[in-house]
Amino acid sequence: MSRPRVLIVDDEARIRSSLGGILIDEGYDIFMADNGLTALEKIRGNGSVDLVITDIWMPKVDGLELLKEIRHVNPDIPVIMISGHGTIETAVKAIKMGAFDFIEKPLTLEKTVLVVKHAMDQRRLQAENRNLWVRINKKYKIIGCSKAMDELRRQIEVAAPTNGRVLIYGENGTGKELIAREIYEKSKRKDKPFVSVNCAAIPEDLIESELFGHEKGAFTGAICSKQGKFELADGGTLFLDEVGDMSQKTQAKLLRVLEEGALQRVGGVKVIKVNVRVIAASNKNLKEEIKRGNFRDDLYYRLNVIPVEIPCLKERKEDIALLLDHFLKEFCSDNGKNLKKVTPEALDLMMCYDWPGNVRELKNLIERLVIMVPGNAITAMDIPLSFHENNQPSLGKAKQEFEKYFIIKVLRSSQGNISKSAKILKIERSLLYQKLKKYNIKPKNI
Ligand SMILES: Nc1ncnc2c1ncn2[C@@H]1O[C@H](COP(=O)(O)OP(=O)(O)OP(=O)(O)O)[C@@H](O)[C@H]1O
Ligand SMILES: [Mg+2]
Structure with missing residues (x-):
């Protein structure tokens, strides 16, 4: 780690050198200025000053003016004032500034x-705090420029500020949780809790206690009373994820709580009032589940005040390039790597793929490629075989795809040299050129 850089500003050389001496011994890098003006020049010209220690009385620009300017130029740089006899009052003023x-x-x-x-x-x-915020905001940023995403954003803008219950439907990995969080972030309840429950992940005999809490002794193992997620979310938002996986019994109890705005803990008699906005999500088509007798229609209508449907990724392929770019930046920076690029051939393969695991599948793939692919380019060769297969609906197409794949492989092995590749492939150079054109392969990019 580099040494922190401290700028010492004082018109007295004696003070500068004694302070400098102390701080050099403590492991700091020292810069000096004998007045406010040169100090400012140093800060402006040299972006990475970590701390300023300044005298108060100085010719030209004094300590207070310097402080004001530094707060203006870079409010993150802490400024320590040196106060002499008779300037304590000014020092206190400086603290207020x-x-x-x-x-x-x-x-x-x-x-x-x-x-x-x-x-x-x-x-x-x-700095750590700010980095965390930037990372959290990035993590929850919704990416996409397709019509479908624009429509989704519009729905969020309208739905979020209300208290209306929202039911989000989307296949695995389409971003249901992301959308739920965005609705919460844009709601009037954003300063109150956001509590999330994954109904599919909690065993049947625990879910009621998890949602509604329990009293001491309500069942074996209930050694003390516990608040449920509804109580924890009071005043805020409860996200019921995979709501379609709830048992009939829990559905009945949930329905009652939604109707009455009050609950009883498991084993309890007291009626506890709760004010909770529920956002539910499911990757099952709940209407189908109602037909099959797995989901209560009265609960469905309670939850489905504002329906939000997230289309799967293959229906909004325009978003792939943007998502790809976003995840590349995220994972390259997380892993301390230079930003990798994706060759047009590799992007082609991704555009033709169906993405059954939707955005999560794309995100995981990019993370893996960023970690595993050496060098700065992700090429068609690095993309999993299933993508190549997916791209071959007929024997003719399959042959072509293989030909393209094989040519790329040979070109890579000969560093893009056409004559060498043609020799290996045992074809004329002119024919290889034709094929490059046909398949839109750019030897320089592979
Ligand atoms: N439009 C998007 N922009 C940026 N990131 C996204 C987008 N959609 C999904 N993601 C990211 O993809 C991952 C999966 O999203 P999320 O967990 O919200 O999906 P889900 O629909 O809840 O999936 P599952 O049904 O499997 O629980 C998350 O890391 C999320 O941040
Ligand atoms: Mg989810």
Whole structure:
């Protein structure tokens, strides 16, 4: 790790050198300026100053003006004021203007080291906090430019600010949870809890206690009373994921809670009022499930106030390139790699594929390719075989695809050299050129 960089600003050379000496010993890199103007030049010209320690009384630009300017140029840089006799009041004013702290003259080793360490700790925490927020926001960003996604965004804008229950339908991996979170984020309840329950993942005998809580002694193992997810989500939003997997008995109980806005814990008698907005999601077609007798139609109508349907990825192929780009950036940066590019042939294969696992499948594939593929380009050769197979509806097409695949392979092995490749393939160079044109293969890009 590089050493933190501290800028010391004081018109007295003696102070600069004694402070500098202390901080160099503590492992900091030191820069000096003897007035506010040169200090500002250094900060502007040299983006990576981590901390400024400045005297208050200085010619030209004084400490307070410097502080103001630094807050303007880069509010993240902590500023510590050095206050001499008679400037304590000004130092206090400086704190109100956003200085981190002040140290009094004569400077003592302990106090100086401690204040600088605190300031650096705070800067690090702020940076970490911001990075986390950026990452969380990125993680939950909805990507897509297809008509279907635009329509989805429109529905979210309309539905989110209301209290209406939302039922999200979509195949596996289409982004149901992502959409549920977006609705919550844009709702009036966004400062209240978002509680998520995966109804398919909880065993039947535990789900009621999980949703509605239980009292002590309600069943073997209930050693103390516990709040359920409905209570935990009070005032906020409850996301019932895979709601189609609930048993008939739990469905009946859920229906009652939705109708009455109140519940009783398992083994309890007290009626507990709850104010919860429910967003439910299912990858099963619940209307079909009603016909089959697996889902209560009265519950369906309670949940389905605002229906939101997420189309599967193969119905919005325009989104593939954008999603690909987004995940490439995410995983290359997460894995500390240079941004990889995807060759047009590889992209072609992805565009022709049906994506039964939808966006999650695409995301997982990109993560794997970013980690596994050496070098900076993901080529057709790196794409799994099933993609190549998927792309061959007839024998003629299959032959062509194989031919294309084989030519790419040979070209790669001969670093894109046409004469060499033609020799290996035992065909004329002119024929190879024809085939490159036919299959849109660019030797430079493979
Ligand atoms: N439009 C999108 N933009 C960006 N990321 C997306 C998009 N859709 C889905 N994802 C990402 O794909 C992954 C799967 O999404 P999510 O978990 O929301 O799907 P799901 O429909 O709940 O899947 P399952 O039915 O398997 O539970 C998540 O990591 C999610 O962030
Ligand atoms: Mg899900």
